[in-house]
Amino acid sequence: MTVSDAERAARAQLLRAAEPGTGALLRHVRLVGPAQAVADIRRHAPIAGLDVETLATRLLDVPGDRELELAARLGARLVCPGDDEWPIALDDLERVDAGCLALWVRGTSRLGDMCERAVALVGTRAATDYGASLAAELASGLAERGWTIVSGLALGIDAAAHRGALAAGGQTIGVLACGVDVAYPVANRSLYERIQQAGAVVSEQPPGSAPHRARFLVRNRLIAALSAGTVVVEAAPRSGARSTARHAAELYRHVMAVPGPVSSILSAGCHQLLRDRPDAVLVTKVDEVIEQVGAVGDFAERVSGPVRRRDLLGPAVSKAFEVVPVMRPVAVERIAVTAGMRPDAMRAALAALEAAGLVESRDGGWCMSKEGRAERRGGGSAVEELPLGWW
Amino acid sequence: MTVSDAERAARAQLLRAAEPGTGALLRHVRLVGPAQAVADIRRHAPIAGLDVETLATRLLDVPGDRELELAARLGARLVCPGDDEWPIALDDLERVDAGCLALWVRGTSRLGDMCERAVALVGTRAATDYGASLAAELASGLAERGWTIVSGLALGIDAAAHRGALAAGGQTIGVLACGVDVAYPVANRSLYERIQQAGAVVSEQPPGSAPHRARFLVRNRLIAALSAGTVVVEAAPRSGARSTARHAAELYRHVMAVPGPVSSILSAGCHQLLRDRPDAVLVTKVDEVIEQVGAVGDFAERVSGPVRRRDLLGPAVSKAFEVVPVMRPVAVERIAVTAGMRPDAMRAALAALEAAGLVESRDGGWCMSKEGRAERRGGGSAVEELPLGWW
Numbered sequence: 001m002t003v004s005d006a007e008r009a010a011r012a013q014l015l016r017a018a019e020p021g022t023g024a025l026l027r028h029v030r031l032v033g034p035a036q037a038v039a040d041i042r043r044h045a046p047i048a049g050l051d052v053e054t055l056a057t058r059l060l061d062v063p064g065d066r067e068l069e070l071a072a073r074l075g076a077r078l079v080c081p082g083d084d085e086w087p088i089a090l091d092d093l094e095r096v097d098a099g100c101l102a103l104w105v106r107g108t109s110r111l112g113d114m115c116e117r118a119v120a121l122v123g124t125r126a127a128t129d130y131g132a133s134l135a136a137e138l139a140s141g142l143a144e145r146g147w148t149i150v151s152g153l154a155l156g157i158d159a160a161a162h163r164g165a166l167a168a169g170g171q172t173i174g175v176l177a178c179g180v181d182v183a184y185p186v187a188n189r190s191l192y193e194r195i196q197q198a199g200a201v202v203s204e205q206p207p208g209s210a211p212h213r214a215r216f217l218v219r220n221r222l223i224a225a226l227s228a229g230t231v232v233v234e235a236a237p238r239s240g241a242r243s244t245a246r247h248a249a250e251l252y253r254h255v256m257a258v259p260g261p262v263s264s265i266l267s268a269g270c271h272q273l274l275r276d277r278p279d280a281v282l283v284t285k286v287d288e289v290i291e292q293v294g295a296v297g298d299f300a301e302r303v304s305g306p307v308r309r310r311d312l313l314g315p316a317v318s319k320a321f322e323v324v325p326v327m328r329p330v331a332v333e334r335i336a337v338t339a340g341m342r343p344d345a346m347r348a349a350l351a352a353l354e355a356a357g358l359v360e361s362r363d364g365g366w367c368m369s370k371e372g373r374a375e376r377r378g379g380g381s382a383v384e385e386l387p388l389g390w391w
Numbered sequence: 392m393t394v395s396d397a398e399r400a401a402r403a404q405l406l407r408a409a410e411p412g413t414g415a416l417l418r419h420v421r422l423v424g425p426a427q428a429v430a431d432i433r434r435h436a437p438i439a440g441l442d443v444e445t446l447a448t449r450l451l452d453v454p455g456d457r458e459l460e461l462a463a464r465l466g467a468r469l470v471c472p473g474d475d476e477w478p479i480a481l482d483d484l485e486r487v488d489a490g491c492l493a494l495w496v497r498g499t500s501r502l503g504d505m506c507e508r509a510v511a512l513v514g515t516r517a518a519t520d521y522g523a524s525l526a527a528e529l530a531s532g533l534a535e536r537g538w539t540i541v542s543g544l545a546l547g548i549d550a551a552a553h554r555g556a557l558a559a560g561g562q563t564i565g566v567l568a569c570g571v572d573v574a575y576p577v578a579n580r581s582l583y584e585r586i587q588q589a590g591a592v593v594s595e596q597p598p599g600s601a602p603h604r605a606r607f608l609v610r611n612r613l614i615a616a617l618s619a620g621t622v623v624v625e626a627a628p629r630s631g632a633r634s635t636a637r638h639a640a641e642l643y644r645h646v647m648a649v650p651g652p653v654s655s656i657l658s659a660g661c662h663q664l665l666r667d668r669p670d671a672v673l674v675t676k677v678d679e680v681i682e683q684v685g686a687v688g689d690f691a692e693r694v695s696g697p698v699r700r701r702d703l704l705g706p707a708v709s710k711a712f713e714v715v716p717v718m719r720p721v722a723v724e725r726i727a728v729t730a731g732m733r734p735d736a737m738r739a740a741l742a743a744l745e746a747a748g749l750v751e752s753r754d755g756g757w758c759m760s761k762e763g764r765a766e767r768r769g770g771g772s773a774v775e776e777l778p779l780g781w782w
Contacts, residue, residue, distance in 0.1 A: 130652060259650030259662060261521060262675035271650060274665070274673045282665045282673070284653035340731035 003082045009064030009330020010034035011102040012071075012078050012150075012206070016062060017041060017055040020204035021218045024049030026099045028212045034101070037144075038064070062206075071207050072381055087115035091227050092251050100204060100222065106180040109198025113200060114171050116299045118148040119293055120227035120243050120248070122220075123157025123234040124266050130185075131234030131266060134258060136164035138231065141286030147293075150175060150227045152219065153201065157233045159188055166198055173226065176203040177219040178211035203224075220244040228293040229254030233281060235269030242269065249279055252344040254292040257284045279342075318343065320349035321358060326373060329365030394473045400455030401425035402493040403462075403469050403597070406434060407453060408446040411595035414438030417490045420657045429455070432508050435648040453597075462598050465572045466587075467497045478506035483642050491595060491613065497571040498564075498591025505562050505590060507540040510684055511618035511631050511639070513611075514625040515547025522548055522657060525649060527555035529622065532677030534561020538684075539620045541566060543610065544592065548624045550579055557582075557589055558741070564617065567594040568610040569602035608764060611635040612642075619684040622674060625767050626660030633660060636682030637654030640670055645683040647674045670733075707732065711740035712749060720756030 011034045018025045028047050029037045040047060043056045062070070068078060079085055080102040093099045094114055119142055121135055139149045139161040149165035151158040153174035165172035174195045176182070180203045182191040195201055204222065205215060213379050220240060224230050224247035232255075235241035245255045259282055260267025273280045283289050323339040324330075338344035350366050353359040358372035402425050408699075409416045419438050420428045430437060432446045433588040453461070459469060470476055482495040484490045496502055507607035512526055530552040531541045540556035542549040544565035565586045567573070571594045574580040586592055587637035595613065596606060610644055611631060615621050617640035626632035636646045648665050650673055651658030664671050674680050715721075727737035741757050744750040 023415070130654075134653065213406070243497060258653060259658070259665075259673070261652055262525065263521075265603050267650070271673055274650075282650070282662055284397070284662050288666070336730060 003080045004244070005065070006035050007033070008078055008080055008102075009068055010038045011064075011066035011080050012067040013038050013059055013062075014101050015078075015104075015204055016212060017058045018050070018066065019077050019214070019218065020100065021098045021221065022050070023097050023172035025055075025153050026094075026097070026101070030094075030099075039161050040166060041341045060372050065073050067206065071104065071181075074106070074207055076180050076207055079103045079111055079202075083112075085110040085112040087226055089111045089115055089118075089227075090222070090225050093097065093221065096221075096250050098221055100225070103202045103222075104180045105202050105205060107196040107202075109171055109199050111173075111200055111202065114148040114173060115150075115226050117151050118173070118338045119289060120150040120159065120223045120230040120244065121233055122151055122223060122230060122244050123232055124236055124241065124269070125156040125158075125159060126236075126266065128264065128266055129235050130264070131258075132160040134290045135160035135165070135233045136260075138233070138286060138289065139172075140170075140358050141163025142166040143168035143172070143284065144288060145290060146170075147290075148173060148199065152216075152223055152225055153184075153188055153192060153195070154349065155185055155187060159191055161233070162191055162195055166194055172199040172202040175219055175223045175226065176201055176211070177205065177215035179205050179207040179209040181207045181211065182211070184211050199324075216240060217243055221247040224248040224253055225251055227253060229256055229289070231256040231258065231289055232270050232273055233258045234260065234264075234266045235273075236266055237269045239269050242273065243278070245280070247271055249277065252342055255280045255288060256292060257281075258283060260387070263334035268284060278340075316345060317349045317352045320346055321353055321372070322351070324353070324359050324372075325365075327367055329362045329367045335366060357388055394471045394772060397426050399469055399471055399493075400459060401429045402455075402471050403458040404429050404450055404453075404455035404497075405492050406469075406595055406670045407458065407597045408449045409441070409492065410605070410609065410613065412489045413441070414448075414488050417485075417488070417492070419491065421485075421490075425464040446743055453625040458597065462495065462572075465497070465598055467495050467571050467598055469504055470494045470496050470593075476501040476503040478503045478616075480506055480653070481613070481616050484612065487641050489612055491616070494593045494595060494613075495598065496591050496593050498587040498593075500562055500563075500590050502591055502593065505539045505564060506541075506617050508537055509541050509564070509618045510637065510680060511541040511614045512548065512552035512624055513542055513621060513635050514623055515627055515630060515632065515660070516545050516549075517627075517657065518547035518548040518551060518625050519655060521651060521655070522649075522732040526551035526624045527558070529624070529649075529677055529680065530563075531561075533680060534559040536564070536677065536681060537561075538681075539564060539590065541614055543568070543607075543614055544575075544579055544583060544586070546576055546578060546627075550582055552624070553582055553586055553676055556586055561589070562697055563590040565590075565592040566610055566614045566617065567592055568596065568606040569594050569600070570594060570598040570600040571604070572598045573600065575602050575625025577735045607631060608634055610637040614644055615639040615644055618644060620680070622647040622649065622680055623661050623679075624649045625651065625655075625662055626659055626664075628659045628663050630660050633664065636664055636668070636671070640668065643733055646671045646673075647680060647683055649674060669731075707736060708740045708743045711737055711745055712763070715741070715744070715750050715763075716758045717755075718758055720753045720758045722756050726757060 039061055044052050049322050072309050090100045101115045121139055143165040149161050149172040151161045162172045172195055180201050181191040220243045224244050230244050230248040232241045257270035257280055274282050319339050332346055333343050336343045359366055360369040423757045435443050456721050464698040480595045481491045512530055526548045534556040540552050540563040542552045563586055571592050574583040615635050621635050621639040623632045623636055639646050648661035648671055666672050710730050723737055724734050727734045750757055
């Protein structure tokens with residue numbers, strides 16, 4: 001599947017016509033396609049839930065092909081669904097009715113490749129030394145292990161995370177709330193330049209757009225969607241990092257938070273997250289982040305003693321193995337309830353277990369395979385036996 | 392029910408004959424009673440799982456009535472099951488086959504009364520300033536709200552917790568791994584004296600006993616059992632506080648841990664606890680501890696706006712209310728699985744909801760009462776509407 005010039009131009013125009021994440025426009029585009037949606041706006045056809053007059057006025061500013069041409073001069077390209085470098089992770093946004101029409105990208109690396117193993121590190125602009133150095137340390141460690149660091153190029157935690165990734169020679173993505181040609185905030189200008197050499201800056205906003213509050217919030221969903229999990233490093237209670245974490249959870253991404261001194265108001269947001277979200281996991285170092293977002297087998301190196309197959313599985317997968325019925329197949333939704341996991345997480349865990357040959361799908365449900373039953377007889381609960389520092 | 396002099400003397404002798412928590416002896420006492428158990432040991436009758444010779448030798452040291460007389464001179468009394476001041480919470484230890492035969496007590500307050508609202512604060516001997524000041528602060532705040540502070544009278548976190556309770560004019564219990572007449576460690580001597588004025592020191596060890604490693608571990612189960620919950624303030628990974636927390640969980644007590652800087656090895660044990668035990672709750676202040684251990688209604692003061700009955704319920708109870716069936720009664724065990732709660736915790740939550748008139752017990756199961764259904768129709772999920780800083 002390739003994206004036609006006309007479709008790309010239409011998507012560029014739609015990004016200019018409406019703010020990103022405008023549900024009514026996304027639904028209309030799904031229905032009639034981007035080119036027809038632009039035509040409908042141009043002829044002021046009524047579209048449910050949209051102020052078409054305003055959209056039409058905004059369209060007049062720059063024609064779509066001209067937009068692409070101007071952007072190309074700035075070194076920016078529009079990555080669209082269907083492009084080779086489109087990150088399929090963004091398609092998950094459709095499920096929560098907050099899809100992404102296309103992404104402006106400025107940078108040398110291919111976006112989709114970078115997102116295959118990506119973690120978001122986010123947090124307060126007013127970071128303490130504690131938070132900033134931790135963000136940099138985590139980012140460096142994750143980048144060394146091949147993970148792309150996604151963040152928002154804000155001051156504080158975001159900047160420290162990008163810097164940590166760059167220092168380790170890793171890849172990093174800056175997700176902007178303004179145009180990809182706008183170096184905002186000014187204090188991060190050199191960082192903004194360096195990110196484009198070692199990764200990319202991306203945005204749904206057309207080139208030239210200024211950042212403002214609503215755009216930061218809409219941008220946060222992209223940070224969550226582009227990553228396998230979001231780590232909140234330091235955050236004031238009820239801060240923006242909370243919105244990123246909520247998006248992450250809605251998208252079935254891992255939500256993590258770093259603890260800190262209880263006397264620090266900038267750790268209070270992390271503690272609140274850990275108290276209030278049963279799905280949020282406390283992390284203190286790189287290994288613990290990878291334990292969440294990593295694929296099956298990422299822990300093999302830490303195993304000592306005889307290796308059983310399920311020793312190689314992460315905690316979520318082990319938990320799934322504990323609750324999957326031995327013989328009689330049961331629907332994934334019911335297994336998920338038993339484990340206290342989300343159905344999507346359970347589906348992913350069962351897929352991993354199936355790949356490991358431990359479970360099988362029969363009669364519309366899941367149960368253990370013959371090998372799984374042999375493995376289980378191997379003894380004890382997986383949680384107790386996982387050599388991951390559990391106790 | 393009163394305890395006869397003979398039974399009290401026999402229990403004193405049994406505490407001298409065997410180390411506390413010796414399961415085989417406890418089972419024999421349950422079978423034949425304490426006086427007969429002493430007689431059996433004296434005549435060297437074989438008792439399954441016990442080295443009766445050694446027990447008999449130890450019995451020769453001090454006869455039971457003489458033991459009580461000597462102890463009385465030291466101001467110590469033996470509190471036995473059946474005594475008015477016996478803390479019924481200790482009976483829970485029977486369930487995990489680690490019962491307590493009796494407790495030596497030295498102090499002015501009645502033990503059972505003190506344990507009605509008691510929280511354990513425990514942690515490392517090598518406390519940092521951060522940990523020690525937090526322990527003292529939490530203890531003071533809890534003591535001011537009428538909670539007894541239980542700890543182990545060790546250096547570091549334990550001592551800070553006892554001091555915090557005393558500073559607030561509250562009650563505190565020191566649970567010793569040596570005799571109640573032994574001021575150990577020496578550095579805590581004045582604290583040991585003050586605790587006896589404002590609470591009690593207690594021990595299963597006979598007067599004169601020296602502390603040693605195994606005794607500290609067995610003692611930890613008493614700290615857990617005497618309290619509604621245990622807060623680990625600071626702990627090295629794999630430390631003794633972990634054993635107290637494990638005992639607490641086994642006894643269906645609340646397990647809590649205070650976070651700290653990830654760079655502090657003495658917060659690492661707390662973080663490990665929070666990562667590894669799904670039942671462990673992160674706490675940073677007095678209100679959050681009381682939110683766990685407090686009874687229904689303890690949060691009324693924090694409610695703003697129109698007060699609905701279930702606004703007064705704690706998170707565990709609210710969760711229970713969310714999963715209890717509307718019409719068709721379901722067994723408590725199944726409801727517990729749905730909520731991901733322990734059956735005992737669910738039973739307690741349902742009892743609280745029944746007291747509030749929101750659920751009823753029918754046909755061997757539980758479902759909502761008419762009032763509960765009206766309450767639920769009031770809107771939204773309890774979690775989202777609880778005005779406790781949830782988000």
